[in-house]
Amino acid sequence: MPAWWDKISGRSKDSETKSVNSASVKNKIKRVKENGNRKENIGKSFDEVLLQQQSRYSPRNSREFREVGGNSSGFSGFDSASSLDRGHPLPRPLESPNDQQGHVHGVGSGSGSGSVSSVSSSGSSDDHAPVTFDHAPIRGHGENRLSPSLRSPGRGSRCNTSATSPLHVRLGAINLDSPTGKVEDGKSECHRLPLPPGSPASPSALPTPRSPCANSLKWRKGRLLGRGTFGHVYLGFNSENGQMCAIKEVKVVSDDQSSKESLKQLNQEINLLSQLSHANIVQYCGSDLVQIASCSSMLSFKGSPYWMAPEVVMNTNGYSLPVDIWSLGCTVLEMATSRPPWSQYEGVAAIFKIGNSKDTPEIPDHLSADAKSFIRLCLQREPCARPTASQLLSHPFVRNQTTLRATNVNITREAFPRAFDGSRTPTALELQSSRTNNSYFDRDNSSRLTAPRTLLSPRDNARTITSLPVSPSSSPLRHDGGPAYRSCFLSPPHPYYAFAGQSSQNYGEHSIFPLRPNPRSRIDPWLEIPQFRAQQPVRSPTRTML
Numbered sequence: 001m002p003a004w005w006d007k008i009s010g011r012s013k014d015s016e017t018k019s020v021n022s023a024s025v026k027n028k029i030k031r032v033k034e035n036g037n038r039k040e041n042i043g044k045s046f047d048e049v050l051l052q053q054q055s056r057y058s059p060r061n062s063r064e065f066r067e068v069g070g071n072s073s074g075f076s077g078f079d080s081a082s083s084l085d086r087g088h089p090l091p092r093p094l095e096s097p098n099d100q101q102g103h104v105h106g107v108g109s110g111s112g113s114g115s116v117s118s119v120s121s122s123g124s125s126d127d128h129a130p131v132t133f134d135h136a137p138i139r140g141h142g143e144n145r146l147s148p149s150l151r152s153p154g155r156g157s158r159c160n161t162s163a164t165s166p167l168h169v170r171l172g173a174i175n176l177d178s179p180t181g182k183v184e185d186g187k188s189e190c191h192r193l194p195l196p197p198g199s200p201a202s203p204s205a206l207p208t209p210r211s212p213c214a215n216s217l218k219w220r221k222g223r224l225l226g227r228g229t230f231g232h233v234y235l236g237f238n239s240e241n242g243q244m245c246a247i248k249e250v251k252v253v254s255d256d257q258s259s260k261e262s263l264k265q266l267n268q269e270i271n272l273l274s275q276l277s278h279a280n281i282v283q284y285c286g287s288d289l290v291q292i293a294s295c296s297s298m299l300s301f302k303g304s305p306y307w308m309a310p311e312v313v314m315n316t317n318g319y320s321l322p323v324d325i326w327s328l329g330c331t332v333l334e335m336a337t338s339r340p341p342w343s344q345y346e347g348v349a350a351i352f353k354i355g356n357s358k359d360t361p362e363i364p365d366h367l368s369a370d371a372k373s374f375i376r377l378c379l380q381r382e383p384c385a386r387p388t389a390s391q392l393l394s395h396p397f398v399r400n401q402t403t404l405r406a407t408n409v410n411i412t413r414e415a416f417p418r419a420f421d422g423s424r425t426p427t428a429l430e431l432q433s434s435r436t437n438n439s440y441f442d443r444d445n446s447s448r449l450t451a452p453r454t455l456l457s458p459r460d461n462a463r464t465i466t467s468l469p470v471s472p473s474s475s476p477l478r479h480d481g482g483p484a485y486r487s488c489f490l491s492p493p494h495p496y497y498a499f500a501g502q503s504s505q506n507y508g509e510h511s512i513f514p515l516r517p518n519p520r521s522r523i524d525p526w527l528e529i530p531q532f533r534a535q536q537p538v539r540s541p542t543r544t545m546l
């Protein structure tokens with residue numbers, strides 16, 4: 001059975017009665033009553049509604065409802081035929097980088113029941129990411145079939161599909177005697193499900209992206225019903241009308257090959273299901289794709305204070321990827337100064353400063369114009385003003401690093417003179433090994449300083465070496481000569497020492513400040529003016545998760 005295929009297919013006697021007597025007064029009265037019940041549900045919690053429904057309906061219906069969790073039955077206690085919304089086929093994953101972490105939700109509904117299966121796709125690892133659902137109208141079933149001539153203008157572009165798509169009912173029973181297909185109150189309408197994406201008859205294969213917020217407010221994800229190959233199926237609850245459904249959520253990443261394959265198969269199944277209408281087949285309602293990287297906002301207040309973006313602290317409208325750009329700016333600044341921004345403030349004071357002031361972190365003058373520009377771009381209070389990661393990759397501060405790699409090899413040779421055999425640079429493994437043996441810093445045991453003679457290609461060397469300057473713990477201000485300095489896992493020394501012609505033997509001595517400028521330091525992208533000022537060692541702020 002395909003993954004998109006819903007499991008609920010049973011109909012209660014009530015639903016069968018409605019199908020046979022769709023135009024009867026009795027049926028209309030029942031629908032009005034059930035709609036009234038849904039209104040009662042509005043504003044109630046999910047569990048409250050479940051309890052209410054289970055106690056209200058007959059023992060048979062209550063049992064059937066509970067069996068939904070047992071993967072075998074339908075939502076007989078709920079009349080899906082009065083579903084208010086409509087669905088649409090699963091859209092294609094968007095290609096923009098911002099869409100790489102989106103959710104795709106497909107929603108289906110069981111005929112004669114409140115079952116909805118949904119598909120979602122996402123690159124997010126967060127199973128509780130905001131979920132949006134586009135709930136399709138429930139298709140008429142049994143004798144209550146629609147005339148092909150019945151149409152409604154629909155709501156929005158996705159609804160404007162050709163006449164070849166299946167027809168569905170909105171708001172209650174269809175009056176088959178009416179040429180318009182509308183019920184007497186004039187509020188109900190029928191419309192067609194949109195065609196699958198890519199269909200030649202569909203004028204708009206890709207639906208207009210929508211804000212997930214409205215839908216996610218309407219649809220609430222309930223407990224997990226089961227897991228399939230492609231995704232998880234949850235109980236769904238429409239907080240506006242009280243309707244229950246089954247929602248399948250599938251996560252995909254747009255640039256992931258297996259996700260693309262999953263999405264392709266899901267679209268095929270959606271295509272098939274959207275054309276099926278049978279009393280024993282759970283009805284597909286629709287699907288939705290949800291934009292996580294670009295649209296969703298996180299609301300949790302988590303982070304390490306000094307690196308937290310203002311919007312995380314303020315946390316009014318949520319936040320998204322730009323918070324990482326802010327943190328990157330903080331980290332780069334920390335690499336240059338050995339301290340993150342606002343480190344002069346204690347935790348809560350720093351958070352207050354970040355969130356409530358209009359200040360931006362101070363950027364030292366001695367940094368190069370490129371470095372200053374890079375940091376300034378990252379540390380803009382307005383999230384939208386910050387560049388994306390890919391834009392930053394084109395920044396001269398990053399681009400110029402590439403040309404410096406070869407030079408860095410030489411710099412590192414000077415920084416690690418005792419670990420070199422004269423012809424090559426040490427590997428990361430060698431460096432760690434020598435540190436693990438505590439021999440690299442052991443001035444009294446020079447016989448243990450010889451590194452293994454495993455040769456690396458120049459490219460490997462460059463990759464290894466260029467990673468060295470980024471370690472914050474290699475900062476001169478962090479080497480206090482104490483026991484921690486001699487621990488096994490310290491980062492390699494900062495190349496600034498090499499600029500000043502210092503050897504590793506001097507690392508533990510603060511007397512090396514101020515460092516003597518070295519002409520070679522001009523090539524460093526960090527520094528505009530190769531001047532070093534003596535600084536007092538400071539205690540580095542601790543990164544604490546709130």
Ligand SMILES: Nc1ncnc2c1ncn2[C@@H]1O[C@H](COP(=O)(O)OP(=O)(O)OP(=O)(O)O)[C@@H](O)[C@H]1O
Pocket residue numbers: 001002003004005006007008068069070071072073110115116117225226227228229230231232233246248282
């Ligand atoms: N409409 C539904 N009502 C109640 N439970 C459902 C419904 N649809 C699916 N489930 C539950 O969710 C589970 C997963 O369903 P899904 O359709 O994703 O996968 P599957 O068809 O069981 O397996 P596969 O994806 O490998 O074909 C089912 O086994 C079932 O337990």
